[in-house]
Amino acid sequence: MDRLELGPVTVYFGVQRGKFPDGNQVVVRGTEAKAAFDTPLCANRLQRELAGADLVILGHVHEDHTCGLHLLPAAPVYAPAPDAEALRSVEAMRDHYGYGEAAWDFTRERMLGLFRFQARPETLAYRDGQTWELGGVRVRAIHMPGHTRGHSVLLVEPLGIAFIGDIDLSGFGPYYGDACSDLAEFKRTLARIEHLPARVWITSHHKGVIQDRETFLGLLRAFRARIAQRDEAILSALGGGGRTPAELSTRRFLYREGYEAPFVADVERISLEQHLRLLTAEGRAVERDGRYRRAETA
Ligand SMILES: [Zn+2]
Structure with missing residues (x-):
């Protein structure tokens, strides 16, 4: 080996x-x-x-x-x-x-x-x-x-x-x-x-x-950037009108489209919930009655 x-x-x-x-x-x-x-x-x-x-x-x-x-x-x-x-x-x-x-x-x-x-x-x-x-x-x-x-x-x-x-x-x-x-x-x-x-x-x-x-720092930068990219993808999927997590569950934010495995939906859901929680805490998304929308930017 x-x-x-x-x-x-x-x-x-x-x-x-x-x-x-x-x-x-x-x-x-x-x-x-x-x-x-x-x-x-x-x-x-x-x-x-x-x-x-x-x-x-x-x-x-x-x-x-x-x-x-x-x-x-x-x-x-x-x-x-x-x-x-x-x-x-x-x-x-x-x-x-x-x-x-x-x-x-x-x-x-x-x-x-x-x-x-x-x-x-x-x-x-x-x-x-x-x-x-x-x-x-x-x-x-x-x-x-x-x-x-x-x-x-x-x-x-x-x-x-x-x-x-x-x-x-x-x-x-x-x-x-x-x-x-x-x-x-x-x-x-x-x-x-x-x-x-x-x-x-x-x-x-x-x-x-x-x-x-x-090399380590370059790889680390790219690795960290994936989180910000997922944030952006989620925010753009929310739009100004608002979406519930269930409505977003048909979208993929981690795995590529076409990749199928029995755990994909759960992993996407658990990950999405965490992004939404943090985006809300950071004031980048707003939640009301279970619907999330992108926060207005000045
Ligand atoms: Zn592990």
Whole structure:
């Protein structure tokens, strides 16, 4: 498998640079302990490399990051506190997504099948600032929520290697389409992340490893801009006459037209509700009797 060694950190690239449904596997080998960051699909082809891992640290809980946990039944698994419960049972996972029945049925089947999800009732919760000493290297969790409530960056110190997970800098843009997502938090995270003391950034999907700051900042700018573009698309769909969220539900603001999957309607709905809430709070949209219209501009 294609890999990149960065001293004690190895990145194993999933299919197509970890394009969803795959992801990139990070392993950190200290002199005292070996840690795996997440376990994407490709973990199942890395049994030798993962064997003997002393711990698994998940940057956040989503089904495509849990695929190799079954290979490490004895290793302690850490998840950010706001996400930890989701890993403890399939039922808690359901609340984590907050989808309607059809979308959840599809997601659960894929989670238990393709993604080989096995609940870990003994999951350990970590908080912002928690560190793990691996011998010569330390991992620090930095809470960067929005994608999920707990989403965290795992910073390998003193090397400045940041595993930024599903702040994946993809062309799709930020994903905040689940019950556990928060667009307002995501916007704050995207404003903070450039100040991380990092010189290498590793994403779970698509981009893989970025080793120069200019490239990182350019990708980050484009990624953040997707939120503003969605705002504009929603405002223009509202028009001056006003629309209810239900009337807007036939429109696509995230996924391209023609892309069909059982979760699309739920993800569009959850995302749209958050945009409308923020646009209203910012005075760019006005709500009356459940109808939203674009605010008059001076
Ligand atoms: Zn995710």
